[in-house]
Structure formats: structure tokens, C-alpha cells
Amino acid sequence: MTSTLPVRRLGELSVSAQGLGCMGMSHGYGASDDDQSIATIHRALELGVTLLDTSDFYGAGHNEELIGRALAGRREQAVLATKFGFANQLGEPVAIRGDAAYVRQACDASLRRLGTDHIDLYYQHRVDPDVPIEETVGAMAELVTAGKVRHLGLSEASAGTVRRAHAVHPIAALQSEWSLWTRDLEQEIAPVCRELGIGLVPFSPLGRGFLTGRYTSLDGLPETDVRRSQPRFADGNLQQNLAIVDRLDELASARGVTAGQLALAWVQQRGSDVVPIPGTRREKYLEENLAAATLELSATELAAIDEAAPAGAVAGTRYDKGSLRFVNR
Numbered sequence: 001m002t003s004t005l006p007v008r009r010l011g012e013l014s015v016s017a018q019g020l021g022c023m024g025m026s027h028g029y030g031a032s033d034d035d036q037s038i039a040t041i042h043r044a045l046e047l048g049v050t051l052l053d054t055s056d057f058y059g060a061g062h063n064e065e066l067i068g069r070a071l072a073g074r075r076e077q078a079v080l081a082t083k084f085g086f087a088n089q090l091g092e093p094v095a096i097r098g099d100a101a102y103v104r105q106a107c108d109a110s111l112r113r114l115g116t117d118h119i120d121l122y123y124q125h126r127v128d129p130d131v132p133i134e135e136t137v138g139a140m141a142e143l144v145t146a147g148k149v150r151h152l153g154l155s156e157a158s159a160g161t162v163r164r165a166h167a168v169h170p171i172a173a174l175q176s177e178w179s180l181w182t183r184d185l186e187q188e189i190a191p192v193c194r195e196l197g198i199g200l201v202p203f204s205p206l207g208r209g210f211l212t213g214r215y216t217s218l219d220g221l222p223e224t225d226v227r228r229s230q231p232r233f234a235d236g237n238l239q240q241n242l243a244i245v246d247r248l249d250e251l252a253s254a255r256g257v258t259a260g261q262l263a264l265a266w267v268q269q270r271g272s273d274v275v276p277i278p279g280t281r282r283e284k285y286l287e288e289n290l291a292a293a294t295l296e297l298s299a300t301e302l303a304a305i306d307e308a309a310p311a312g313a314v315a316g317t318r319y320d321k322g323s324l325r326f327v328n329r
Helices: 034-046 058-070 100-114 133-145 159-168 189-196 237-255 259-268 283-294 299-308
Strands: 007-010 013-016 051-053 079-084 119-124 149-155 171-177 199-203
Touching: 007 199, 013 079, 034 058, 034 283, 058 100, 079 100, 079 149, 100 119, 100 133, 119 133, 119 171, 133 149, 133 159, 149 159, 159 171, 159 189, 171 189, 189 199, 237 259, 237 299, 259 283, 259 299
Parallel strands: 051 079, 079 119, 119 149, 149 171, 171 199
Antiparallel strands: 007 013
């Protein structure tokens, strides 16, 4: 497969129209193979993907170390994005920190693990409810001045928080969940980002793989798979949500593509300022996802997709109550 990925802008940052989410290579979906993951990253770079997304939380730092190894001798090919904010280790109670001292500490630790002297796009992973966003972004802005960070981002922040943050220092991108089954940012958050010239980076644009049609039950998923604890995959909800995938599959078959490609192309066409980051650790699915980056859907097709998966039709929330506390703050 060859690829001619178009380029899009996140604020003043130019990136490939589709990025690669690397979380699953270390976190959330059971055991993985580092060599396979590194091969997938290398293939992504070969095919024109520039934006690689990670976090210091994924695998308790393992994911950043993995990407650092993958980019050895190739750093100039990548736009490297990472995140900070989860101060807890896996399995511990959630602790979010956005104080200035922690921002500086987290950045230096990420730079060491990534094996680089700068981070191209540095996100606050979740907003700290106990620290004014002005303090957090002020500290992030100091990292830009110091040359450790090039551009700033937020993740799962509310419209009001985005406005306040952008007033301190330009925000290049907001990373939030956005897909056919998660559309809560469309009414208020996305319009504010567009008003301010902030790009949108949808994570889980395939509904954690569900919209591909590959998962019809939880059978076969590792016991440590995060989907086992998410309401949309629970008994009752799962069966209802499968009806959406069935309708997508019918539309995809008519177009000669997969349900996942159709769902991902829908996200890609939300706007020229949208850069989804579907995650995978396998080259096969990487190439399948990238084909959606240039899949043009007609107005008739987009309307049919919206009818097949209308906003509000999904059964279950995307996170449990504990995790939802830190979303859109």
C-alpha cells in the first residue's frame, strides 16, 4: 500500500490528516508485542503518518519509552505528541495534577523516556479541578519558552476551560473522544475551538474498535481489557449497539469498504481542522485505517450514516461514573 496523506493544521502545527494513537501498544487492551508495535510505527511513518500520540500514563511510561525506541534515528519524521496529568500509577485511585511544579517535573520525565530534546505537542491529559487552568497553561507556556515544547494542547476540556487556557497561551489542539457513538463535543466545544483556531484531535474514532464490527461479544478479550468495564460493552447495551454496526456494515458493503473505514471517514470529514488518531498495534489495521483518510463520502452517504447511527442512539455512557468526573471540565 502506498499513501498520499493530505496535511492538516492544528493551530500553527502541520500534521498528517490522520495520526496514530499508540496507547494500545502498552495499555488498555491486554498484552502486546513491542517488536510488532515498533514495526507498525515504522510502517506508519513510511506511509506518511507524522502525528504519533502517547502519554506518560500509558503503561506507566512504557509507551513513551517504546516510541522513543521506535524513533531512534527517525525523530525528524514525526510530530510527537504526549500528555501529562495522571499522577497515579495503574490500579491506584485517580489523581490529577496540573500545578506548575508537576507540569515541569512531568515534562522532564517524558523527555527522558522519549529520548528527545523537545515535544512537538504537549497536552494536559485531564484538567485538574483544584488548580486554575491559568496556572497549568502558564507553566506549559514556560516550557515553550525553554524550548522543551513546541505547541500546547488540552484533552477532554470544556468550552469554558478552552477559552481561559487560550487566553494565557495559544492552544493548538483539543484532543477529545469523537466518533459516531460519542458526539457530545459537537454542540459547544467544537464551535469554540473553531472560533479560536484550535484543531480537533478525535481519539477512539472507531469506538474502541467496536464500530469496525470485529467485536460482537466480550468473549476472547483479555481480562485486563478496559472495555470489560465500560458501560457500552455491558450486557444489554452491547446487543443494542450492535444494531448500529449492522446498519453501518450494510452501507459499507454498498460502497465496497469496511464498516470501520466508513465510520472513520465520517470523522475525517467533520472538517479540515480534524485529525483523528485511531489506535492500532498491527500493520494490517493501520493500512485499513489510512485508506479512510482519503475516502470521500457524498452528502447522501453522510446523511445515510447519520441516519444509521443518530446522535443519542448509543446505549450506555462511554465511561463509568468515576471516569466521567474528569471529562469536559
